[in-house]
Amino acid sequence: MAQQIVVVGLGNYSIDELPMGVYRKLQSVDTVYARTLEHPVINELKDINWKSFDSVYEKHDDFINVYTEIVDTLIEKAETEDVIYAVPGDPSVAETTTQLLLEKFPNVKILGGKSFLDDMFRAVNIDPNDGFTLLDGTNLSETTLNVRTNTIITQVYDQLVASDIKVTLMERYPDEHEVMIVSNARLGEADVITCPLYEMDHHAELSNLTSLFVPKILEEHQMYNDFQYLEHTIDTLVSEDGCPWDKVQTHDSLKRYIIEEAFELIEAIDEEDIDHMVEELGDILLQVMLHASIGKKEGFFDVREVVQELTSKMIRRHPHVFSDQEANDIEDLNRIWQSEKIKEGKVEREKLEKIFADYFLKLYDKTKLEGLGEDGLKEFINKGDLTI
Structure with a gap:
C-alpha cells in the first residue's frame, strides 16, 4: 500500500532560516532523502542520515532524466515507507522534482522552505511588483524569453550550464547586455558579479546556489529585432497620427509593391549578396506587416491571425513531421500535401499565379x-x- 511522500524545503541558505517544524520533521525519521547534499543546512545537520541523489546527476546527459529517475525512486520507496524528501529552497518554487511528484503520486505533502526569491530581489535591488520572469536554466529556450521584463534564471550549476544559458540569451539580448551572477543570497546579503552577457560563463564560482539576473531591455534600438516591436512600429505608421504616405495606403494600392520587392529579392539571391537578401526579405515582410496593420485598423484581422493561419497550415500539411505519417520521397510528399488540401475543402481552380511566375x-x-x-x-x- 502506498504511503506518503513529504517534500521538505531546506530554505535558501543556513539553518537559521529553517522553520522549527521542518527541523523536527527531519529529526523524526531514520533516513532523509535529499536531491543533493550540496546545501549549507545539510552540512550543519550532520547527525541526520542523509541519502542523496547526487550520483544520479552523473548518469544522465540532461536534467529531465535526472529528475525523472529521482521521482521514480522516491515513488518506489513510498510503496513500503513514508518518505521524507529534502530539496533546496521552497519545494514549490523552481523545483521540478516536486512538480513531477505531484503529477505522478497521489499522496504528496509540501512542507516549509524559504524561497531564494526574496533574497534574490534584495541582492539585485528590484521590486517584483514591476514584473519578472522566472526560468529554469537547465531547460531554457529562446521562445521562453521575454526581453520586456526582468528575468531570473535558476539552476546555474556550473560552467557548462552557464555556457548553454549564455548562447540562448544571446539570441535575444545584445552581447554587451549587463547581467548579474548571484550566489549565496541570504539574509539580505549575496555574492554578486556584474558582467557583460558574453562573459557570464567565464566565472568559475558557480554552484547549485547560483542564479542569473537578466535586466529587461530599456534601449529602444535594442528592441529592433523583436517582432512585437516591429508590429507596434508599423501600426504607428498606418495610424491616423502616422506617416502621411503609410496611413492612406490600402490593400489595393500596395499590390504592386509585393511584386517589386520579390523581384529585388530574386536579384539579391542571384548576386549571392547576403546583406542584400536580408534587406529585401525585410522589405517583403514590410508588405505583410502593412497589410496586417491596415486590416487591424479596419477591424478585420491582424498579424496574429496571419501567423496563426500560416502555422496551422504548415503543421496540418506536414503530418510526416508533426504527426505519425511517413514520407519517403517526393511522391509521398505530394500525396500528403494534396490529401490535406482536400480535407481543408480547398476548391480546385486555375493556377494563374504559376503562369505569371513562369513568364516572369x-x-x-x-x-x-x-x-x-x-x-x-x-x-x-x-x-x-x-x-x-
Missing part, C-alpha cells in the same frame, strides 16, 4: 545579363517575342 522568371533569366535599363526592358517586353 523566363523573362528575368533572358534579360538579367543584358544590362537593360527601364526603356530597353520596356522595348523588349513590347516586342512580345517571349513564349512559355
Whole structure:
C-alpha cells in the first residue's frame, strides 16, 4: 500500500532560516532523502542520515532524466515507507522534482522552505511588483524569453550550464547586455558579479546556489529585432497620427509593391549578396506587416491571425513531421500535401499565379545579363517575342 511522500524545503541558505517544524520533521525519521547534499543546512545537520541523489546527476546527459529517475525512486520507496524528501529552497518554487511528484503520486505533502526569491530581489535591488520572469536554466529556450521584463534564471550549476544559458540569451539580448551572477543570497546579503552577457560563463564560482539576473531591455534600438516591436512600429505608421504616405495606403494600392520587392529579392539571391537578401526579405515582410496593420485598423484581422493561419497550415500539411505519417520521397510528399488540401475543402481552380511566375522568371533569366535599363526592358517586353 502506498504511503506518503513529504517534500521538505531546506530554505535558501543556513539553518537559521529553517522553520522549527521542518527541523523536527527531519529529526523524526531514520533516513532523509535529499536531491543533493550540496546545501549549507545539510552540512550543519550532520547527525541526520542523509541519502542523496547526487550520483544520479552523473548518469544522465540532461536534467529531465535526472529528475525523472529521482521521482521514480522516491515513488518506489513510498510503496513500503513514508518518505521524507529534502530539496533546496521552497519545494514549490523552481523545483521540478516536486512538480513531477505531484503529477505522478497521489499522496504528496509540501512542507516549509524559504524561497531564494526574496533574497534574490534584495541582492539585485528590484521590486517584483514591476514584473519578472522566472526560468529554469537547465531547460531554457529562446521562445521562453521575454526581453520586456526582468528575468531570473535558476539552476546555474556550473560552467557548462552557464555556457548553454549564455548562447540562448544571446539570441535575444545584445552581447554587451549587463547581467548579474548571484550566489549565496541570504539574509539580505549575496555574492554578486556584474558582467557583460558574453562573459557570464567565464566565472568559475558557480554552484547549485547560483542564479542569473537578466535586466529587461530599456534601449529602444535594442528592441529592433523583436517582432512585437516591429508590429507596434508599423501600426504607428498606418495610424491616423502616422506617416502621411503609410496611413492612406490600402490593400489595393500596395499590390504592386509585393511584386517589386520579390523581384529585388530574386536579384539579391542571384548576386549571392547576403546583406542584400536580408534587406529585401525585410522589405517583403514590410508588405505583410502593412497589410496586417491596415486590416487591424479596419477591424478585420491582424498579424496574429496571419501567423496563426500560416502555422496551422504548415503543421496540418506536414503530418510526416508533426504527426505519425511517413514520407519517403517526393511522391509521398505530394500525396500528403494534396490529401490535406482536400480535407481543408480547398476548391480546385486555375493556377494563374504559376503562369505569371513562369513568364516572369523566363523573362528575368533572358534579360538579367543584358544590362537593360527601364526603356530597353520596356522595348523588349513590347516586342512580345517571349513564349512559355
